[in-house]
Amino acid sequence: MATDDKILIALKALAYGTSVNVFRDYSQMGESTAQLCLTHFIYGIFRNGEYCQLYLWSMSAADSRRDEAMHYEQHGIHGMAGSLDCSHVAWNNCPVVHQGQF
Numbered sequence: 001m002a003t004d005d006k007i008l009i010a011l012k013a014l015a016y017g018t019s020v021n022v023f024r025d026y027s028q029m030g031e032s033t034a035q036l037c038l039t040h041f042i043y044g045i046f047r048n049g050e051y052c053q054l055y056l057w058s059m060s061a062a063d064s065r066r067d068e069a070m071h072y073e074q075h076g077i078h079g080m081a082g083s084l085d086c087s088h089v090a091w092n093n094c095p096v097v098h099q100g101q102f
Contacts, residue, residue, distance in 0.1 A: 009034050010041035 005027050013020045013034075020034035027034070045051050059067075072078055 005029065006033075006037040007041065010038045013038050014041075 006029075009020055009023050009027050009029060012018075012023050016022070020038050021031060024031060024034050029037075045055065068078075
């Protein structure tokens with residue numbers, strides 16, 4: 001098995017927020033191998049102090065305001081912080097017509 005495939009399955013699982021099982025058939029990889037690839041990739045990021053500081057930080061209030069302003073510039077809608085990918089912030093004022101779609 002090529003190293004590229006092992007890295008790719010870990011990146012896909014993290015990018016899409018799914019289990020490695022979703023991509024196993026395409027990569028022709030066993031379940032334990034796919035899970036081990038993801039585990040090793042994540043531990044590699046945690047062990048590297050530079051990557052930890054760059055990618056694994058908590059969002060501050062200023063970061064949240066900046067992201068929401070960027071979202072408004074792009075889409076023209078205020079108050080959409082809860083719909084940003086991977087933020088998992090509940091949006092209490094979601095219009096009823098859109099509830100449950102995402």
